[in-house]
Amino acid sequence: MSAPVQSLLREPWPDLASQREAATFGIWIFLASELLFFGGLILAYAVCRIGHPHAFMAAARETDIVYGTANTAVLLTSSFAMALAAQASEREARPIVIRACLAATAALGCAFLAIKGFEYADDLRKGLWPAGDFALPEPGARLFFALYWVMTGVHALHLTIGIGLVGRLTIRGGGPHLRLRDNPQAEVTALYWHLVDVIWIILYPLIYLPGRAG
Amino acid sequence: MSAGPSGAERPRPLPLLRDLSVWAALMGLLALSCWAAYWPLGPITTAIGLGIAAIKAGFVAAFFMNLKRGTPLLRLTGLAGFFWIAILFALTLSDVLTRL
Amino acid sequence: MSVAATPDERLLVPDRPSYLGAGASLRSWFGATDHKRIAILYAVTITIFFFLGGAAITLVRLELFTPQADVVTADTYNRLFTFHGIVMVWFFMVPAIPATLGNFLLPLMIGARDVAFPRLNLFSWYLAILGGAFTVATLILGGVDTGWTFYTPFSTMFSNSHVFAAAFGVFAVGFSSIATGVNFIATVHLLRAPGLTWFRLPLFVWSLYATSLVMVLATPVLAVSLLLVMAERVLHLPIFDPAHGGDPLLFQHLFWFYSHPAVYIMVLPAMGVVSEVITCFARRRVFGYTFMVYALVSIAGIGFFVWGHHMFVSGMSPFAGLVFSFLSFVVAVPSAIKVFNWTATLYRGQISFEAPMLYALGFLGLFTMGGLTGLFLASIPIDVHVTDTYFVVAHFHYIMVGGTVSAYFAGLHFWWPKITGRLYPEGWARFAAILMFFGFNLTFFPQFILGYLGMPRRYHVYPPEFQVWNVMSSSGATVLAAAYALPFGYLLWSLIWGRRAPNNPWDATGLEWRTASPPPPHNFDQQPRIDVGPYDYHPEAVAPAPDQRPRRRQGEDA
Numbered sequence: 001m002s003a004p005v006q007s008l009l010r011e012p013w014p015d016l017a018s019q020r021e022a023a024t025f026g027i028w029i030f031l032a033s034e035l036l037f038f039g040g041l042i043l044a045y046a047v048c049r050i051g052h053p054h055a056f057m058a059a060a061r062e063t064d065i066v067y068g069t070a071n072t073a074v075l076l077t078s079s080f081a082m083a084l085a086a087q088a089s090e091r092e093a094r095p096i097v098i099r100a101c102l103a104a105t106a107a108l109g110c111a112f113l114a115i116k117g118f119e120y121a122d123d124l125r126k127g128l129w130p131a132g133d134f135a136l137p138e139p140g141a142r143l144f145f146a147l148y149w150v151m152t153g154v155h156a157l158h159l160t161i162g163i164g165l166v167g168r169l170t171i172r173g174g175g176p177h178l179r180l181r182d183n184p185q186a187e188v189t190a191l192y193w194h195l196v197d198v199i200w201i202i203l204y205p206l207i208y209l210p211g212r213a214g
Numbered sequence: 215m216s217a218g219p220s221g222a223e224r225p226r227p228l229p230l231l232r233d234l235s236v237w238a239a240l241m242g243l244l245a246l247s248c249w250a251a252y253w254p255l256g257p258i259t260t261a262i263g264l265g266i267a268a269i270k271a272g273f274v275a276a277f278f279m280n281l282k283r284g285t286p287l288l289r290l291t292g293l294a295g296f297f298w299i300a301i302l303f304a305l306t307l308s309d310v311l312t313r314l
Numbered sequence: 315m316s317v318a319a320t321p322d323e324r325l326l327v328p329d330r331p332s333y334l335g336a337g338a339s340l341r342s343w344f345g346a347t348d349h350k351r352i353a354i355l356y357a358v359t360i361t362i363f364f365f366l367g368g369a370a371i372t373l374v375r376l377e378l379f380t381p382q383a384d385v386v387t388a389d390t391y392n393r394l395f396t397f398h399g400i401v402m403v404w405f406f407m408v409p410a411i412p413a414t415l416g417n418f419l420l421p422l423m424i425g426a427r428d429v430a431f432p433r434l435n436l437f438s439w440y441l442a443i444l445g446g447a448f449t450v451a452t453l454i455l456g457g458v459d460t461g462w463t464f465y466t467p468f469s470t471m472f473s474n475s476h477v478f479a480a481a482f483g484v485f486a487v488g489f490s491s492i493a494t495g496v497n498f499i500a501t502v503h504l505l506r507a508p509g510l511t512w513f514r515l516p517l518f519v520w521s522l523y524a525t526s527l528v529m530v531l532a533t534p535v536l537a538v539s540l541l542l543v544m545a546e547r548v549l550h551l552p553i554f555d556p557a558h559g560g561d562p563l564l565f566q567h568l569f570w571f572y573s574h575p576a577v578y579i580m581v582l583p584a585m586g587v588v589s590e591v592i593t594c595f596a597r598r599r600v601f602g603y604t605f606m607v608y609a610l611v612s613i614a615g616i617g618f619f620v621w622g623h624h625m626f627v628s629g630m631s632p633f634a635g636l637v638f639s640f641l642s643f644v645v646a647v648p649s650a651i652k653v654f655n656w657t658a659t660l661y662r663g664q665i666s667f668e669a670p671m672l673y674a675l676g677f678l679g680l681f682t683m684g685g686l687t688g689l690f691l692a693s694i695p696i697d698v699h700v701t702d703t704y705f706v707v708a709h710f711h712y713i714m715v716g717g718t719v720s721a722y723f724a725g726l727h728f729w730w731p732k733i734t735g736r737l738y739p740e741g742w743a744r745f746a747a748i749l750m751f752f753g754f755n756l757t758f759f760p761q762f763i764l765g766y767l768g769m770p771r772r773y774h775v776y777p778p779e780f781q782v783w784n785v786m787s788s789s790g791a792t793v794l795a796a797a798y799a800l801p802f803g804y805l806l807w808s809l810i811w812g813r814r815a816p817n818n819p820w821d822a823t824g825l826e827w828r829t830a831s832p833p834p835p836h837n838f839d840q841q842p843r844i845d846v847g848p849y850d851y852h853p854e855a856v857a858p859a860p861d862q863r864p865r866r867r868q869g870e871d872a
Contacts, residue, residue, distance in 0.1 A: 036534040043302055082278070198271045
């Protein structure tokens with residue numbers, strides 16, 4: 001049997017509804033902060049691209065659009081599963097339903113990382129690491145790939161943290177100590193997960209799509 | 215619950231149909247975005263790509279992140295993030311675009 | 315109780331265990347989620363860092379007694395002022411008022427049991443400790459020589475010092491400050507006591523709210539700039555490398571997008587403290603409460619539009635320079651409003667010169683001088699002349715040390731009886747306050763002249779004609795060091811031998827004075843209700859009578 005609903009209540013909240021409101025508000029403030037973080041990275045991209053428009057086109061053409069698009073699809077689907085999990089928790093569905101959705105989310109997140117790993121391996125084989133010997137001749141192409149590695153790397157780190165959070169809910173949610181139904185943590189984790197998805201949605205046209213035509 | 219109809223009294227069914235439609239729309243937009251990248255349109259290609267990305271992000275925020283039924287406070291918080299990014303971009307680019 | 319309490323000052327909860335008595339084990343402190351205990355953890359931490367940063371700059375000032383290099387080498391000198399800057403900015407000034415006084419007082423001032431996320435609060439302290447550990451490790455390994463600003467391409471390509479560890483330390487403490495910001499914003503929005511509307515909030519709460527907005531929205535961009543420096547340094551990704559087409563100015567934009575608003579992270583809470591202290595010791599309502607609120611919020615907002623004034627001579631576009639110069643003048647307007655309103659608050663007040671008031675009046679004068687010299691620097695023709703000279707050093711020390719540190723000491727003395735339950739020795743405190751004011755001016759005023767005469771900052775040797783001003787400055791630093799050591803001594807003394815403090819030793823109006831000194835773990839026995847604004851020292855539009863007691867206090871029954 002899972003833990004009683006009182007086990008979810010934390011100091012200093014008088015009831016679960018206001019605690020949930022606070023948790024949602026708190027994570028949204030954090031998400032706004034995260035937006036500024038990735039905003040800074042994208043600004044770096046914009047400034048470098050303004051300086052080297054053609055090199056960025058040529059460099060972006062070297063990225064693997066198949067891996068990139070497949071990964072976008074995987075991540076969008078994971079967000080769908082995560083949304084279902086949060087809604088199931090809020091609507092007090094059976095714990096097994098919530099856990100199934102959470103497990104699917106975490107599995108899709110792992111799939112994303114695996115695909116990303118194959119892509120990284122390919123990139124390294126093609127000599128796209130911008131330090132030392134580098135495959136592309138255009139001045140400025142190194143900047144694109146420097147930012148490519150930083151942006152995708154930081155995104156992957158965020159996703160790894162997300163997988164950890166979702167995995168924790170999935171595993172501990174099966175035990176007696178963590179109640180998944182009506183748990184504000186489900187909503188908070190979901191919002192974080194969706195933000196990581198949104199970041200990828202924005203990165204996709206910046207990294208994979210330029211320079212494809214012509 | 216911060217907003218929306220009170221859901222605590224009785225279990226409600228999951229909005230599976232709505233979520234599935236959102237997911238299908240996201241997939242469609244992804245395909246469109248990938249295809250549009252190959253149209254020989256010159257400089258507006260990136261604008262199209264980012265425009266579609268913004269629509270996708272909007273779908274995720276509105277439906278998956280519940281901003282559609284969120285309180286004004288939550289929407290304001292999200293908007294604040296974008297507004298401050300706008301400051302960062304506008305003033306940095308005021309230098310970068312006029313420096314050369 | 316050794317002090318005879320009037321009926322009004324009698325403890326609401328006599329002989330109830332305070333937060334200090336709720337366990338003495340290591341676990342009860344290092345695992346504490348009580349905002350008051352976390353505030354104490356922060357206070358101890360920043361005190362240690364204050365003395366570390368102070369020790370570094372003592373050596374610097376010692377070196378500058380003479381024009382030649384005689385105490386340290388040029389390289390060591392660079393590492394000393396860099397350590398001083400990093401420690402004082404991120405490990406002392408940024409957390410100084412928000413994470414100690416703010417953490418302790420925010421829930422008390424709004425009638426809450428705790429902050430919104432107590433465990434996040436503790437986590438943020440551990441993040442600060444992690445960052446601090448890296449910074450201290452940097453020092454032990456041999457230091458870092460980039461200056462606190464980590465400018466590229468020096469930091470990424472040429473420096474042979476421990477840039478990575480230092481940048482990571484700052485990166486970590488940045489997340490600590492984001493966590494504090496998230497916590498405070500949610501607390502102010504969601505945990506105000508019944509009846510405590512937004513425009514009944516004390517100005518200190520407003521200032522913490524505005525500060526938290528800046529923390530949450532600016533700090534991530536600092537994280538990006540440091541992350542890119544670390545990536546370039548360790549992974550050799552050429553992000554800012556001009557040889558590969560990178561733009562070193564991009565780093566400055568990202569860095570100052572945080573680091574200019576960071577000035578407001580440091581000074582806004584100071585303004586809040588001063589508003590509380592001046593009203594209390596002038597027995598006066600604050601002049602123009604709503605304007606004070608709008609000024610706080612607009613300083614926080616406009617502060618994001620002015621960062622380019624740090625880059626006037628960097629090679630930035632002159633058109634952008636014009637925009638940034640204009641906007642920098644604009645941000646002076648709300649700051650001036652605040653100075654005028656504090657002055658007007660004093661007008662016809664029943665002023666008494668207790669130690670917190672002396673510190674607060676010191677703030678008023680020194681902040682005004684710092685602000686006015688800021689206008690010199692916002693103006694491009696003058697800035698070109700004094701960039702990277704001691705004029706700039708003097709300017710920001712007037713804001714940060716003269717302003718923020720004075721206010722920190724004002725707040726520390728003002729709320730010391732509430733925090734510890736003890737009274738500090740008033741005579742010593744007044745002496746220290748006056749000594750600090752004179753020591754400060756003796757240290758930093760000569761630096762305005764040095765800078766105006768053209769002495770550049772960050773050099774360990776200088777032409778002999780500058781020696782007289784440097785000797786004045788270094789002597790002043792000695793006085794200042796003594797003035798900082800004094801409170802450390804007598805405040806510690808008062809913990810054991812100080813007289814017991816009543817609940818409201820200053821007859822102040824804030825809600826925090828309605829509970830016991832020191833407060834019980836749960837802050838208030840009953841949920842307070844508020845039906846009156848702050849600073850209700852006298853009826854509106856009437857100057858206070860001599861020795862007038864407050865008309866109404868927040869949380870007091872009508």
